[in-house]
Amino acid sequence: MSEDHALFIKKVAEKYGRDPTRLMDILLEVNARYGWFSEETIGHIGEAMDIPRVKIRDKISFYTFFSQKPVGKTVIRLSNSVVEKMKGAAEVARAFEDAVGVKFGETTPDGAITLTYAQCIGMSDQAPSALINHTPVGNLLPEDVGDIVEAIKNEEDISQLPQALIDVNLRRSGPVVFAPMDAGTAVRAALKMTPEQVIDEIKKSNLRGRGGAGFPTGKKWEACRNVKSDFRYIVCNADEGEPGTFKDRVIMSERANLVFEGMTIAGYAVGAEYGIVYLRGEYEYMLEDLKRILEERRKKGLLGKNILDKKDFNFAIRIQIGAGAYICGEESALIESLEGKRGAPRERPPFPVEKGYMNRPTAVNNVETLCAAARIMEQGADWFSTIGTEASAGTKLLSVSGDCSRPGVYEIEYGITVARFLKMVGAEHAIAAKIGGPSGRLVAPNDFDRTISFEDFSTGGSVIFFGPGRDLLTHMKQFTEFFVEESCGWCTPCRVGTTLMLKEFDKIIEGRATRTEIENIKKLGQTIKTMSRCGLGQTAPNPILTSMQNFPELYEAVIKPVDYIGTFDFAKAVSAGAEITGRKPHSDEEANL
Amino acid sequence: MAKPLIATQHLTSCFGCHMSILDIDDRILKLAKMVDFDRSPINDIKEFTWPVDIGIIEGGVSNDEHVEILKDFRKNCKVLIGIGSCAVANSVPSMRNTVPLKECLEEAYLNGPTIVDGGIIPNDEDIPILLDKVYPLHEVVKIDYFLPGCPPSADTIWNALVALLTGKELEFPYELIKYD
Numbered sequence: 036m037s038e039d040h041a042l043f044i045k046k047v048a049e050k051y052g053r054d055p056t057r058l059m060d061i062l063l064e065v066n067a068r069y070g071w072f073s074e075e076t077i078g079h080i081g082e083a084m085d086i087p088r089v090k091i092r093d094k095i096s097f098y099t100f101f102s103q104k105p106v107g108k109t110v111i112r113l114s115n116s117v118v119e120k121m122k123g124a125a126e127v128a129r130a131f132e133d134a135v136g137v138k139f140g141e142t143t144p145d146g147a148i149t150l151t152y153a154q155c156i157g158m159s160d161q162a163p164s165a166l167i168n169h170t171p172v173g174n175l176l177p178e179d180v181g182d183i184v185e186a187i188k189n190e191e192d193i194s195q196l197p198q199a200l201i202d203v204n205l206r207r208s209g210p211v212v213f214a215p216m217d218a219g220t221a222v223r224a225a226l227k228m229t230p231e232q233v234i235d236e237i238k239k240s241n242l243r244g245r246g247g248a249g250f251p252t253g254k255k256w257e258a259c260r261n262v263k264s265d266f267r268y269i270v271c272n273a274d275e276g277e278p279g280t281f282k283d284r285v286i287m288s289e290r291a292n293l294v295f296e297g298m299t300i301a302g303y304a305v306g307a308e309y310g311i312v313y314l315r316g317e318y319e320y321m322l323e324d325l326k327r328i329l330e331e332r333r334k335k336g337l338l339g340k341n342i343l344d345k346k347d348f349n350f351a352i353r354i355q356i357g358a359g360a361y362i363c364g365e366e367s368a369l370i371e372s373l374e375g376k377r378g379a380p381r382e383r384p385p386f387p388v389e390k391g392y393m394n395r396p397t398a399v400n401n402v403e404t405l406c407a408a409a410r411i412m413e414q415g416a417d418w419f420s421t422i423g424t425e426a427s428a429g430t431k432l433l434s435v436s437g438d439c440s441r442p443g444v445y446e447i448e449y450g451i452t453v454a455r456f457l458k459m460v461g462a463e464h465a466i467a468a469k470i471g472g473p474s475g476r477l478v479a480p481n482d483f484d485r486t487i488s489f490e491d492f493s494t495g496g497s498v499i500f501f502g503p504g505r506d507l508l509t510h511m512k513q514f515t516e517f518f519v520e521e522s523c524g525w526c527t528p529c530r531v532g533t534t535l536m537l538k539e540f541d542k543i544i545e546g547r548a549t550r551t552e553i554e555n556i557k558k559l560g561q562t563i564k565t566m567s568r569c570g571l572g573q574t575a576p577n578p579i580l581t582s583m584q585n586f587p588e589l590y591e592a593v594i595k596p597v598d599y600i601g602t603f604d605f606a607k608a609v610s611a612g613a614e615i616t617g618r619k620p621h622s623d624e625e626a627n628l
Numbered sequence: 629m630a631k632p633l634i635a636t637q638h639l640t641s642c643f644g645c646h647m648s649i650l651d652i653d654d655r656i657l658k659l660a661k662m663v664d665f666d667r668s669p670i671n672d673i674k675e676f677t678w679p680v681d682i683g684i685i686e687g688g689v690s691n692d693e694h695v696e697i698l699k700d701f702r703k704n705c706k707v708l709i710g711i712g713s714c715a716v717a718n719s720v721p722s723m724r725n726t727v728p729l730k731e732c733l734e735e736a737y738l739n740g741p742t743i744v745d746g747g748i749i750p751n752d753e754d755i756p757i758l759l760d761k762v763y764p765l766h767e768v769v770k771i772d773y774f775l776p777g778c779p780p781s782a783d784t785i786w787n788a789l790v791a792l793l794t795g796k797e798l799e800f801p802y803e804l805i806k807y808d
Contacts, residue, residue, distance in 0.1 A: 551770075598770060599769070599770035601767055601768055601769065601770075602767045603689075603695075603763055603767045603768040605692075605695060607760070608759040608760050608761070608763070609692050609757055609759055609760075610760070611728070611729045611730065611758075611760045612691070612692070612729060612757040612758040612759060612760070613757055615729065615730055615733060615749065615751075616749075616751045616757055617751070618751070618753065618757060620692040620757045621692040621693060621695070621696050621756070621757075
């Protein structure tokens with residue numbers, strides 16, 4: 036066994052040339068075979084790769100799909116993000132526990148099934164949802180759970196279950212991403228221009244990054260092109276992890292060709308010969324389809340050497356699968372992860388366009404941005420800039436979930452008011468909207484006349500609606516718990532600050548807070564926002580801070596009009612000591628104020 | 629007009645913050661002109677003579693007597709200041725917070741490597757009863773100001789007191805509030 040074990044790992048390592056930057060792939064393959072990493076496995080990997088065990092442990096402990104404890108043959112990861120909770124994840128969880136016979140976090144004694152929770156798995160539009168190994172299942176009802184568990188026990192093909200039929204849920208196609216397309220048209224149009232002209236055209240179109248930050252794409256490409264280097268890279272960020280977002284799921288299943296088209300054009304523009312798609316681990320079930328599409332493109336001469344007979348234009352694409360870490364959606368963390376390390380964000384500057392993947396200039400673009408860039412080549416910058424508003428050209432994909440009658444993906448023109456959008460999705464009765472997911476802001480009805488655009492409500496695409504009767508403060512707490520969990524732990528303001536913030540917020544929710552706690556949270560939130568190293572910490576206080584700003588009445592209703600409420604419980608604190616000594620403590624009563 | 633009154637107390641700590649108060653050197657003469665001292669370990673007055681204006685507490689709360697003292701201070705001080713890391717965030721004493729109290733005492737008095745012939749957990753009515761953990765002051769009573777540092781330097785303490793006594797704006801040069 037042990038010899039086979041070592042041999043298998045050695046073969047996997049050799050397959051990737053024992054390249055430490057491909058450690059993620061090696062771990063994924065080893066994980067696929069053994070399901071978890073024993074110390075023996077870690078030792079074999081270390082030997083095969085000639086790297087210290089601690090580096091491997093460091094990586095394994097970072098990603099949720101890797102475990103250092105034995106897990107069942109089938110791992111059920113039930114998503115318990117906020118939207119999933121709103122849609123009844125707790126009842127489904129109980130049904131799983133009853134059917135499997137163990138609690139969440141445990142494995143059946145025969146080693147068949149492990150139950151565990153996951154963050155958002157990109158299925159909020161069909162919540163409650165879960166990943167069964169790599170197969171997503173959605174629209175779960177407690178009464179279906181028995182059949183699903185039965186199917187797992189009988190080793191049936193999970194992907195044939197009715198719950199495994201993923202709805203595309205594309206509710207509205209717009210002119211940019213979801214308009215019809217032919218593979219090759221955009222690349223052909225781009226190759227008629229010089230790389231500089233391509234960049235100029237993108238600049239002229241006013242295209243800005245769709246991941247959330249909104250950096251002008253043309254400027255990014257130009258900066259990347261202008262840095263002197265032997266190699267350059269294009270990275271497509273398909274690691275959407277913001278709870279409530281699933282637009283990349285729909286793009287990758289419906290318009291993968293447009294994404295690859297965009298990457299190829301980016302490669303041509305900046306002078307890169309190599310592109311990598313970083314696909315979140317939750318979407319691994321799409322991998323085979325995507326590889327097939329890449330192969331077709333190669334056959335058509337749209338990838339490879341001398342693309343479309345353009346001399347010396349070579350471009351190749353590979354897909355890197357992630358292993359479950361929200362922070363890897365941050366571009367510098369993503370690059371770290373691509374290089375085989377844990378996904379901790381880098382210090383910036385230098386920005387990835389100067390020193391990115393392998394310390395070479397790298398243009399990291401969102402999936403949706405690349406689609407838009409391809410479409411601009413096809414239709415022209417002038418056409419593109421007539422869509423949307425002056426400062427926000429084009430369309431935006433919004434992933435809509437929560438309390439609305441038509442959840443799914445909508446391609447809307449920038450500049451649409453929240454009110455109009457509410458009608459479109461069937462959320463007329465919403466009491467609040469979380470625009471931009473957990474890291475975005477909580478918007479109150481009196482702001483529903485404002486617009487979704489870079490100049491007003493800017494968003495990476497997650498829009499979660501809350502209907503009448505929802506306890507908003509509890510949901511803000513759940514969002515904050517998400518950040519506590521996902522903080523990579525590198526910098527203190529984020530690692531410690533988010534936990535402190537949650538503790539103070541608990542006091543508010545439990546009705547043990549005064550105005551002091553409100554002021555403390557505001558100050559603490561400001562510190563976390565300004566002192567954190569990356570976007571995670573810089574936006575982590577948003578659920579609480581924006582709800583304080585836009586829903587002050589919720590807080591006024593629960594805070595107490597007194598000067599101070601202590602958290603100290605004398606009787607509880609002294610009980611252990613009193614028991615050990617067998618004595619009666621100094622009475623707390625007489626000293627009480 | 630009578631001079632403002634100051635009281636000080638140390639709880640679970642090393643007394644380093646009080647040493648830092650004394651470290652204001654000859655400025656203590658100026659301080660003596662500005663204030664009168666009431667209850668304090670420095671003058672060994674053990675009870676409040678009367679309510680005071682400013683109370684200064686060093687250290688965290690780790691036994692039943694501390695709770696009583698702290699509440700007594702809150703009752704008798706207009707302004708209460710927590711000074712030093714132990715008072716603000718418990719610091720070194722809180723290293724025991726991760727171990728249950730019983731285990732802590734057993735390790736120290738029954739099972740430790742230096743224990744000969746069994747040992748005994750000290751238990752006398754004059755010894756206060758330990759709490760399950762060490763608590764920072766602000767979880768027990770309202771604290772008006774915090775002066776962090778281990779210890780806060782004499783200049784930090786001096787600047788804070790002068791600002792409080794004169795009503796002038798508090799200014800800390802960067803070096804005084806930089807801790808790494």
